[in-house]
Amino acid sequence: MESFQELHRDDTFCFFCHPGIACFNNCCGDLNQFLSPYDILRLKNRLKLSSQQFLEKFTECHIGPRTGLPVVSLKMSANNGLKCPFVNRTGCTVYEDRPGACRTYPLGRIAARKPGEKECKESYFLIREPHCLGFSEETKWTINEWKKSQALETYNRMNDLMMDIVGLKNRSTKGRLSEEEIDLFCMACYDLDRFKDFVFKKRLWENSCVSNDLGELELKDDIALMRFGIEWIKGRLFGNAE
Ligand code: SF4
Ligand code: SF4
Structure with missing residues (x-):
C-alpha cells in the first residue's frame, strides 16, 4: 500500500529514478493521469499535432464528480497492457514535455489561493509506493531542489490557473x-x-x-x-x- 508523508521546507528525502533501476518504466501505465491546459499545449506542440488531433488520439474527457467541470485524462493503451502511450523500452518519449504530474512524483502537491490573493499557498507530501525502488537510492533532495530539477515552477504556475476555476465553481451557486x-x-x-x-x-x-x-x-x-x-x-x- 502507498503511504503519504508530509514534508516541510527543509526536510530531505532520498530518491533517484534512472534507466538502470529494476522498476524502470513500471509506473508509466494504468494511471489516472489528468492533463492541464498547459500539459496539453506542451504535448501537442511536441508531437506537432493540432489540439483537436491530440485530444482525439491520446485523451478522454469526463465530468469531474466533485467539481462538475470537464476533466481531460491521458488514455492508456488498451492494446498494450494499459501503458502510457508515450512510454517505450528506453523510457518516456516526451520527457522534456512530460505532464506536470509526472514531474512532481514522488511528491504530491496541495495548493490553494484565496480570492483576490496573488500567491498560492502550497504544501508537499511524499508518496511512497512499494513498487517504486527509487526510494532506496541515496540521492537526497529538498522540496525546492526537486522542483528545480523538474522545472516545476512553470507547470505549477500554469496549472494553478485551473485551480482558480475550480475555486470559483465551488463558491458559486451554479x-x-x-x-x-x-x-x-x-x-x-x-x-x-x-x-x-x-x-x-x-x-x-x-x-x-x-x-x-x-x-x-x-x-x-x-x-x-x-x-x-x-x-x-x-x-x-x-x-x-x-
Ligand atoms: S508521460 Fe512520460 S513520464 Fe508520464 S506516464 Fe507517460 S511515459 Fe511516463
Ligand atoms: S517506479 Fe519509481 S524508480 Fe521505478 S521508474 Fe517509476 S518513478 Fe522511477
Missing part, C-alpha cells in the same frame, strides 16, 4: 453545466487551436470582459491565448464572480 457550456469550457481550456479560430473569428478581445490588455497580436502567442481562454471561460460561466 448547478450543472449545460452541453453548450461544457463544449465552450473544453474549447477554451483544452482545445486551444479551436479556441484560437473562435477568438479570431469573433474578435473576442474586443468585446470580452476579461480584464487584461491583450489584443490581436498578443493572442497569437499560445501561452497568452491559454491564459485568455481560462479568464474568458471564468467570465462566461461565472460572470467574473471573484
Whole structure:
C-alpha cells in the first residue's frame, strides 16, 4: 500500500529514478493521469499535432464528480497492457514535455489561493509506493531542489490557473453545466487551436470582459491565448464572480 508523508521546507528525502533501476518504466501505465491546459499545449506542440488531433488520439474527457467541470485524462493503451502511450523500452518519449504530474512524483502537491490573493499557498507530501525502488537510492533532495530539477515552477504556475476555476465553481451557486457550456469550457481550456479560430473569428478581445490588455497580436502567442481562454471561460460561466 502507498503511504503519504508530509514534508516541510527543509526536510530531505532520498530518491533517484534512472534507466538502470529494476522498476524502470513500471509506473508509466494504468494511471489516472489528468492533463492541464498547459500539459496539453506542451504535448501537442511536441508531437506537432493540432489540439483537436491530440485530444482525439491520446485523451478522454469526463465530468469531474466533485467539481462538475470537464476533466481531460491521458488514455492508456488498451492494446498494450494499459501503458502510457508515450512510454517505450528506453523510457518516456516526451520527457522534456512530460505532464506536470509526472514531474512532481514522488511528491504530491496541495495548493490553494484565496480570492483576490496573488500567491498560492502550497504544501508537499511524499508518496511512497512499494513498487517504486527509487526510494532506496541515496540521492537526497529538498522540496525546492526537486522542483528545480523538474522545472516545476512553470507547470505549477500554469496549472494553478485551473485551480482558480475550480475555486470559483465551488463558491458559486451554479448547478450543472449545460452541453453548450461544457463544449465552450473544453474549447477554451483544452482545445486551444479551436479556441484560437473562435477568438479570431469573433474578435473576442474586443468585446470580452476579461480584464487584461491583450489584443490581436498578443493572442497569437499560445501561452497568452491559454491564459485568455481560462479568464474568458471564468467570465462566461461565472460572470467574473471573484
Ligand atoms: S508521460 Fe512520460 S513520464 Fe508520464 S506516464 Fe507517460 S511515459 Fe511516463
Ligand atoms: S517506479 Fe519509481 S524508480 Fe521505478 S521508474 Fe517509476 S518513478 Fe522511477
